[in-house]
Amino acid sequence: MFDKVYGCYYRAVKQILREAVQKPLSAARMEEIVRACGFQESALTILPKIKEGTWSFGEMDEQGNFCPAVSHVPLLPLTYLQKSWLKALLSDPRIGLFVEDEERKYLEKNLDGVEALYSEDDFYYFDRYLDGDDYASPEYQKNFRTALLALRVGKPLFVAYAGKRKGREMVLDGDEGTGQHDCRYKERPAGRCEERHPGNQRNGSGDCVTHEALPIQMQYSSKDDKFRLCCLERFRGDFSREVVFNMARIRACHISRQEIRTVPKGPRFPDGLRCEEPVTIAISGERNSLERCMLHFANYEKHTEFDRKRGEYICSIHYDRADETELLVELLSFGPVIRILGPEPFLCQVRERVRRQHELLYGKV
Template identity: 35%
Template structure:
């Protein structure tokens, strides 16, 4: 765990859960796989367990019960390192990060890192692969709308939302906000919400947060459990995207993190190749296409034919822009 990205990160937290549990009782490999799935990503065990069970991370040992016990016998609270405080100070300069905190919380965080040196500034980055007309994250109105949605989602609180459609019309309706998503390509947040009259429908409305004109919380809450995953699954195409991932330049781990927000299934084909199935719908298609192409030759698309045709078309367009090299696709 020598890299900063692994200190206290998702993988760190998963390992911490395994070690804490193994301090109290014997753990089987199956139980550790369940912990990985519950606290990490579906494929976290592919990376974590070989290192734990193979001894590369010497935190567990075989016991007399046929399982594994922790070599430690107690945990202490861990303070932030100087590097972490510098990292946190850089995050505080990101206007998207600041959306998730109230002003008083931001003041506390800023005071905590005021003497730290930032690792980077926003102007240090140039994003060549995303649109430049993203949301206005520093707008007071935008922050107010975002914070209202952020409060309403875990409460299952109905809201009256007015927004401007693509055609320029003002639309007002009662919604149950379900989830906020971020589009890296468009640099925009979008809201997934269920219309009030669509309680038993598969229809989920997607609203760009930047197009919202007004958010009014209602004194009404949804008491029933909504099968959000089930609603999304009903919108998927019948056939998932099929990828073959060659673990070159750490491609597997990068892919698992990059596609973490998509439902997927991954299995090992041979010593150096994994097959990944990504389930998607029409609203995800273009963004997924761009994200997959960003991996270059480390990821190969094998289906479905409709998506594969889009990959070939996009690559041919790029070739034509670079001088019209004859197609070999």
């Protein structure tokens, strides 16, 4: 999409210059850089031009090492296409989650006069739900940035999460400027979630339960237009229990001062949420059902092949467990043009939902 000056040749030469500024580079090291930044055959084009001085970036010394002609690596300016793309990003309602208001104003000022590459009106989301997250909410933005910071630095979060169960009041002591707090809890009846901030201020924010969890991954659903925070919740002294928080239901969150004693071994998401077996469906092909299924389930990982004996398409759909109910409803919406073949636990849910729907409309079978 961007200009060729940001292609693999330029990235390879830039990396060579960056390292050569520190110390002369051997031919073997330059070849390693070129192969890492470009293609296997890129070294056949780039290295001769550098060694022979065709590109005038430097010269080879008596030991056969490359010495650059510059004392620092020059910065590449943004192309107009990149500026146009950045201008388009500033119109995205989610940009406020990643960029502070001052940064946004600074970018808008410097991109004044640049035409945006696209606008939000250029897109039509025919299958997106209309109850997406409120990205303009100051509370949402604050919680999102705090969660993102905890994810980056690898520290646990104390999360006040909206729920219907009996919870505990979260009492926080610490420095509001650093965003780090010590937490203690006391039991409270369900009915209100009260957070005590430094300064003894209280904010009532509905029923909620407090959690101590270690962020592992931030997920975004284009269809739901919602963010989810995948975490490992503290369970029996360790961060071991998988939990997913909808960002819109987080009422408050703060980074813990406590260091993690035992680091969880290996990534737990997204494989931790992945279904054990994919849902297998048979697509008849009638009424453009194949095209409709491929388009409708484009956001899922899937494998499709044609069964010549039956004259139908067999499609295996992989999904996250959190999306199981949504996938079930979507499959049922296709009616008789598809058949759900398995696995058996998923089929049991299908039969139960169809039975309840039949009882609702026509009475018990």
